[in-house]
Amino acid sequence: MAEEKERKKKEEKEDVEELREVLSVVSKEVPALIKGIIASVFSEEAGRDMGRAAAAFYKELKEAGMPDDVAVKMTEGYISSFTSLGEVMKRAVGGKGEESKELEKEISKRIKEKLAEKGLAEKEEEEDED
Amino acid sequence: MRLRSIISLVLHATRLLLSLLALWLSLGWKVRRARKAFEKELAKMGMTKKDAKKLSAWYSKLKNDIMQTVKSSLFAWR
Numbered sequence: 001m002a003e004e005k006e007r008k009k010k011e012e013k014e015d016v017e018e019l020r021e022v023l024s025v026v027s028k029e030v031p032a033l034i035k036g037i038i039a040s041v042f043s044e045e046a047g048r049d050m051g052r053a054a055a056a057f058y059k060e061l062k063e064a065g066m067p068d069d070v071a072v073k074m075t076e077g078y079i080s081s082f083t084s085l086g087e088v089m090k091r092a093v094g095g096k097g098e099e100s101k102e103l104e105k106e107i108s109k110r111i112k113e114k115l116a117e118k119g120l121a122e123k124e125e126e127e128d129e130d
Numbered sequence: 131m132r133l134r135s136i137i138s139l140v141l142h143a144t145r146l147l148l149s150l151l152a153l154w155l156s157l158g159w160k161v162r163r164a165r166k167a168f169e170k171e172l173a174k175m176g177m178t179k180k181d182a183k184k185l186s187a188w189y190s191k192l193k194n195d196i197m198q199t200v201k202s203s204l205f206a207w208r
Contacts, residue, residue: 016135023142031149038157041192047164054185059175072181079188088170 054079157193165189 052056057078061071166188172182 013132013135016132016139020135020139020142023146027142027146027149028144031153034150034153038153038160042160042164042165042189044163047167047173047189050164051168054168054189055171055175055177058172058177061174072177072185081186090179094194 050079157197161189161193 028085052073058071060076061074066074161173168186169179170190171184173179177185
């Protein structure tokens with residue numbers, strides 16, 4: 001009994017240690033990573049580069065004799081291809097397809113079944129002991 | 131030893147949250163600067179100010195999309 005208590009205490013201590021180590025790395029790396037991602041899209045330099053690309057596209061269209069409103073519309077389409085980055089992120093992070101939802105249901109069903117089986121087995125063991 | 135670990139854990143978590151808060155606060159400013167630089171480049175090529183503003187709106191849309199994604203993923207974890 002005392003041994004088990006000691007073991008549990010040791011495990012708890014190790015868990016706290018582990019969590020501390022994980023958090024110490026995460027607290028340094030995650031903000032740096034997010035900062036890098038943000039800087040690559042939302043910075044003066046990135047805006048200028050993107051503006052140059054869009055402006056060159058617009059200029060080419062104008063020089064080819066495209067009407068102003070059509071050139072603007074086409075440039076808008078060219079730029080909107082970059083907004084798909086947001087869509088990609090949405091799908092990658094939050095997007096759950098039908099398949100994953102079904103899988104989630106199946107997993108929770110199996111877990112419930114196993115727990116029920118385990119519960120029954122434990123009851124039987126208790127009855128046998130009595 | 132354990133108390134030290136817990137204190138260190140809380141400090142790291144606070145540091146993480148403060149860094150994320152600072153990033154969130156500075157994001158609006160960064161978007162504004164990127165938009166201005168973008169509009170300036172378009173104006174150089176002869177685009178009207180109105181059209182340049184219309185085109186630079188995608189920056190705000192992108193920012194909103196990213197924030198929405200982060201928020202929804204946070205709520206999904208809870």
